Amino acid sequence: MITEKVDLDGRPFTLDRPDAPPQDGVVFVLNLHGAGSLGPWQREYFPVHDHVDEFGLVVATPTAQTKVPFRRWVSEADDAYLQAVVADVLARYPGQVRSFWLAGHSQGGMTSNRLLRSDWWADRVDGWLSLSGGRLGQAPLVEGFGPPLQPGQQPLPPEVRARMFSVAEGLPSAEFSFIYTAGEHEIVSLPDTSPWAERFGSGNRVRLDDVVDDQPGRIHDTRPGGPTRAWGGPPGPGTAEVYVYPGLQGDRVVADVLRKDKGHTEGLEPEVVRTLVTLMVGAPGGKLRPNG
Incomplete structure (x- = not known):
């Protein structure tokens, strides 16, 4: 695996890529952090780069520029930057990207949902992995969901909280595979139906074998205020x-992965990461292939 910091006009991102791309092409993952976070934290929360050589992945992990009131993906400048990150990777692998996935934690997942409702992204993205970033066919958040209050911080007004955690309504018109994962304690329950799957001809879900991890994830939210069940x-x-x-x-992949006894911010466990990657690379691609 080769890891490098790529500078785009003073805005770096981390690029993890295989020593040699597979003959059948690479799977490109744009790995987006959540609100208040950073690219390096996201890289450890969802360490998809661990599987770069094994699965032929190329992983770009950037950091949002907008900082008020906290760092998040909301500005036109950030949207343009993300397009530039994609363009940089595509220039490195012309005609070799067999599949392109957005992976986003929390507000990074909400951002993925928003981007996929624009033509530029809809025409390029083959799949979206929502890491506690909202579900197509909502899994409602538990009451009071949010980060622990910091010393001296007042609770957010209900209307501000609702706006922070609101997601785009309805289904995107784009066509792509969709994988949703969340901690058991951050949602009320996981629906047993999927309108996204129904759109592509399937209404009955199948439960696979549970994924059992004897090792923990690598990271969690260490801000003062103490952990909560929902936040993690x-x-x-x-x-x-x-x-x-x-x-x-079209053999698209739609899947739900529910992490038992977990909240919103515990880093993903190794076998859960491997399971998600396996689902991603097994999904069809082709939007970025010539004549794809």
Whole structure:
């Protein structure tokens, strides 16, 4: 694996790429952090780069520029920067990207949802991995969801909280594979149906074998205020339930992965990461291929 810092007009991002790209092309993952976070934190929260050589992945992990009231993906400048990151990777692998995925944690997932409703992204993205970043066919958040209050900080007004955690309504018109994962304690429940799967011809989900991890993730939110069940505490081993919706048009992948006894910010466990990557690379691509 080759890891480098790529500078785009003074805005660097981390690029993890294989020593040699596979003959059948690479799977490109744009790995987006959540609000208040940074690219280096996201790289450890979802360490997809661990599988760069094994699966032929190219992973770009950038950092948002907007900082008020906290760092997040909201500005036109950030949107243009993300397009520049994509252009840089495509220039390195002309005609070799067989599949392009957006992966986003929390507000990074909400940003992925927003971007996919624009033509530029809809024409290029083959799949979206939502890492606790909203579901197409919502899994509602538990009451009071949010980061722990910092010393001297007042609770957010209900209307501000609602706006912070609101997601785009309805379904995008774009066509892509979709994988959703979340911690058990951050949502009320995981729906047993998927309107996104129904759109592509499947209504009945299938439960696969649970994923069992005896090793923890690498990172969690260490800000003062103490952990909460919904927001998450220190990482630890765990078990995840995996559901897929088979028989979709175009062999698209739609799946839900529920991490038991986890919250919003515990870094993903190694076998959960491997499971997500396996689902991603098994999905069809082709939007960035010549004549794709």
